[in-house]
Each structure stands twice: as C-alpha cells, then as structure tokens.
Amino acid sequence: MDRPSDSTRRTTLLSVAAGNFVQLGCRLLVGAVVPLLLVHFETTRSAIGLALTGMWSVYALAQFPSGVLADRFGEHLVLMGALAATAGSIALLALAPSVVVFAVFALALGMGAGLYFAPASTLATRLYDAQGEALGVLTASGAVAGVVFPAVGGVVGVRYGWRIAIALGAATALGALALTAVTVPRLPPENPDRSLHSVVDFDRHRRLLTRPSVAYSVALGALVGFTFQAVSSFFPTFLVEYRGLTTGTAGIAFGAVWALSAVAQFGAGRLSDRYSRDTAIALSASISLAGVVTLLAVPSTVGLLAGVVLLGIGISWPGPIQARFFDQLRDTERGYGFGLLRTVYMLLASSGSVVVGVLADQGGWTAGMGSVLVVLSACLVLLGANRWYSLGL
Known part of the structure; x- marks a missing residue:
C-alpha cells in the first residue's frame, strides 16, 4: 500500500474521530x-441498568465481527455501515413506547455502534507509526462526545423531553455518515482472503486469548472498562440522588468529566509511547480512584468539583489500553485480533452498569460506587504485580 500523504492521513x-465522537455520544x-427515564417509565435503576448492560454487551459482541469484516472488505465499508445502523437505531429508541421496547432498541444501538471502533482503530494504526498518540486522538474524540452529548441531552431533555434529546443523536450520526463517505479513503483490505468462518474458529480464539500477555491485557481492559461503564450509565443519576444536583446541572458536570478526559487522553497516549503502556494505565486508574473517593466522602462543593476534576483526568486509559492490545498482535492479526480482544474485555466490563445499578438499589450509592473502587484497586494490584515480580506480561 502506498502511504497516503500527511494531509490525507x-x-x-x-x-x-468524528465518527467515534458520534457513535459514543449517541450511547x-x-x-x-x-x-427522566426512571420517572417516565416508572421503573427502577436495576431495570435501566440491565437495559444499559444489554446495550454495552451487544456493543462488545459486535467488536469482533467488525474486525473480521474490516480485514475482509476494508475499513471504509464497515465504518459506513456502522454509522448508518447507529442513526437508524437511535431514531427508533426515541420512539420507544415502553421500557421493554426501549431495551430492545438499546440493543440495536449497541450493535450498530459496536461495528465502528475496531475498524476505525485499525485504520488509524495503518496510517500512523505513533500508534499510542493516534489512538489517543481517536479515543479522545469519544471523551469530547461526553462533554457535548450529556450536557446538551440533559438540558434539552428537561426542557423538551427525553425523546427529543435522544433524537438529536440520529441527526449527528447522519452527518458523520456523510463526512465518512466523502473524506475517508477506501484503502485495500488488510486481509481480503480472511474467511468469515474465523468468527467461529473457537480454537484460534482460545490460542490468542490464552497468550499470557494477551490475557493480562484483557484483564486490565475489563477492570478499567468497568469504571467507564459505571460512569457512563449512572454518573448523572448519582449526582442527582447522592449529591443533590438538578438533572441539568448533573448533565453539565457529566460533560465536564468527559471534557477533562478528552484533554487527558492526549497526554496519556504520548506518555504510553514515551515510557510504557502500564505507566499510563496505572496513573489513570490511581487518579480515577481518587476522584470516586472524593465524590463519595467529601460532601462540600469543593469536594464535588475536586471529584469531577480527578475523575475526568483519570479516565484517560482508553488510548494506552488499545495500544497495549496492538502491541500483542502480529500484523496479520490486527483486524481479527483487536476486534476479538475488545469483544472480550468490553463484554466483561459491561457488567458495570447492572452491578452498580443493583448495588445502588440494594445498598445505596456508597455500595454502588464503592464497587468501582474495588475494581480500580484490583487493576492497580495487577499492574504492581507485573512490575514488582518482573512477570514480563
């Protein structure tokens, strides 16, 4: 493949990155x-948490086939299909008449959005040698989505209703679809001979996933991903019910977390390229843990602001985690392997929504968010063991 020009890259x-901004923002x-959903559907946090875990689980499951499809047919085609499916499914979600139908359309949204990130990441790594930095840009766009979509969604939802707020996502997805069609080059597929049967080649899956360094990387991804799931699903609700904020203010605070995350992810990507992936991940997990502790234990406005800042800076791990996955894969495994690893770690991490929702129903938000502290601590223990015992994972 002739290397594209700098301007094309x-x-x-x-x-x-704009497409990633949209597919994550819609979710x-x-x-x-x-x-607003809890009131409108007269339902529980457990029920909504289960629906969101379903959405994120399907999102995770779509990662693997999207990587195989990108290998076989090229990234451009898969990216276009993912954005089209995202636009259609979120439009239907806005029309859901009941919580059950809402959950079904949430699954469809997870499937459409789930086809996007693996081919987008593979394309970025094909174009750039500084993969940590390129993936940092890609993942940071998702953090920017966390600034814009929740803030706008919270304000619009309170003023015009949750259906109008969610419907905004369909318009942005159509815009991203048009942008992709015009600007993203159709590079030759990385592996056009890739058999679609590789999706069900379980022996090959086992061989890849049981490589010690790969299994270790997946475990790290699942642990920090649990935090992402908990925050993305319930942080505004936590702020409303535990910290006493209004829905609109909670949406703005939620956006502030992702704004800080967007900035921090650029630095985390560079840190992982210059020093090590694990250094960047450990720093991210430590700061996230400090942020959750502050939000739970410091009741003042200062505690709220400090907790939001720390949590936002702490959620900077996605770029280093994705780069760590690519470090473990051979060139011919990248589309197939990256999709598989994302499916496994995100499927495990998707439990964050339902676990936090159930614990919050049963024991309050101290129990719900306390589970995040346990998981982040486990991540730091794994990182410490790898370093202190020179395991080479």
Whole structure:
C-alpha cells in the first residue's frame, strides 16, 4: 500500500474521530436522560441498568465481527455501515413506547455502534507509526462526545423531553455518515482472503486469548472498562440522588468529566509511547480512584468539583489500553485480533452498569460506587504485580 500523504492521513484521522465522537455520544445520551427515564417509565435503576448492560454487551459482541469484516472488505465499508445502523437505531429508541421496547432498541444501538471502533482503530494504526498518540486522538474524540452529548441531552431533555434529546443523536450520526463517505479513503483490505468462518474458529480464539500477555491485557481492559461503564450509565443519576444536583446541572458536570478526559487522553497516549503502556494505565486508574473517593466522602462543593476534576483526568486509559492490545498482535492479526480482544474485555466490563445499578438499589450509592473502587484497586494490584515480580506480561 502506498502511504497516503500527511494531509490525507490527518483528514482521515479527524474524520474517523468524528465518527467515534458520534457513535459514543449517541450511547452517552441515554445515560444523560436516565433520571427522566426512571420517572417516565416508572421503573427502577436495576431495570435501566440491565437495559444499559444489554446495550454495552451487544456493543462488545459486535467488536469482533467488525474486525473480521474490516480485514475482509476494508475499513471504509464497515465504518459506513456502522454509522448508518447507529442513526437508524437511535431514531427508533426515541420512539420507544415502553421500557421493554426501549431495551430492545438499546440493543440495536449497541450493535450498530459496536461495528465502528475496531475498524476505525485499525485504520488509524495503518496510517500512523505513533500508534499510542493516534489512538489517543481517536479515543479522545469519544471523551469530547461526553462533554457535548450529556450536557446538551440533559438540558434539552428537561426542557423538551427525553425523546427529543435522544433524537438529536440520529441527526449527528447522519452527518458523520456523510463526512465518512466523502473524506475517508477506501484503502485495500488488510486481509481480503480472511474467511468469515474465523468468527467461529473457537480454537484460534482460545490460542490468542490464552497468550499470557494477551490475557493480562484483557484483564486490565475489563477492570478499567468497568469504571467507564459505571460512569457512563449512572454518573448523572448519582449526582442527582447522592449529591443533590438538578438533572441539568448533573448533565453539565457529566460533560465536564468527559471534557477533562478528552484533554487527558492526549497526554496519556504520548506518555504510553514515551515510557510504557502500564505507566499510563496505572496513573489513570490511581487518579480515577481518587476522584470516586472524593465524590463519595467529601460532601462540600469543593469536594464535588475536586471529584469531577480527578475523575475526568483519570479516565484517560482508553488510548494506552488499545495500544497495549496492538502491541500483542502480529500484523496479520490486527483486524481479527483487536476486534476479538475488545469483544472480550468490553463484554466483561459491561457488567458495570447492572452491578452498580443493583448495588445502588440494594445498598445505596456508597455500595454502588464503592464497587468501582474495588475494581480500580484490583487493576492497580495487577499492574504492581507485573512490575514488582518482573512477570514480563
């Protein structure tokens, strides 16, 4: 493959980052209006948490086939299909007449959005040698989505209703679809001979997933991913019920977390390229843990602001985690392998929504968010063991 020009590479990276901004933002819109959904459908946090875990689980399951499809047919085609499916499914979600139908359409949204990130990441790594930095840009766009979509969704939802707030996602997805069609080049498929039967080649899956360094990386991803699930699903509701904020203010605070995350992810990507992936991940997990502790234990406005800042800076792990996955894969495994690893770690992490929802129903938000502290601590223990005992994972 002839290497594209610098301007083409920059345009492509920005375009796929815009698509990532949209596909994640559409899902974050749902989290932003959970307080309104609880009232409208007269349902429980456990029920909404189960629906969101379903959405994120299907999102995770779609990662693997999307990688295989990108290998076989090229990233451009899969990216287009993912954005089209995202636009259609979130439009239907806005029309849901009951919580059960809402959950079904949430599954469809998870499937459409889940086809996007693996081919977008593979395309970025094909274009850039500084993969940590390129993936940092891609993942940071998702954090920017966390700034815009929840804040807008919270304000619009309170003023015009949750259906209008969610419907905004369909318009943005159509815009991203048009941008991708015009600006993203159709590079030759990385592995056009890839058999679609590889999706069910369980022996091959086992061989890849049981490599010690790969299994270790998946475990790290699942642990920090649990935190992401908990925050994206219930942070605004936590702020409303535990900290006493209004729905609109909670949406703005939620957006502030993702704004800080967007900035921090650029630095985390560079840190992982310059020093090590694990250094960047450990720093992220430590700061996130400090943020959750502050939000739970410090009741003042200062505690609220400090907790939001720490949590936002702490959620900077996605770029280093994705880069760590690519470090473990051979060139011919990248589309297939990256999709598989994302499916496994995100499927495990998707439990964050239902676990936090159930614990919050049964024991209050101290129990719900306390589970996040346990999981982040486990991540730091794994990182420490790898370093202190020179395991080489």
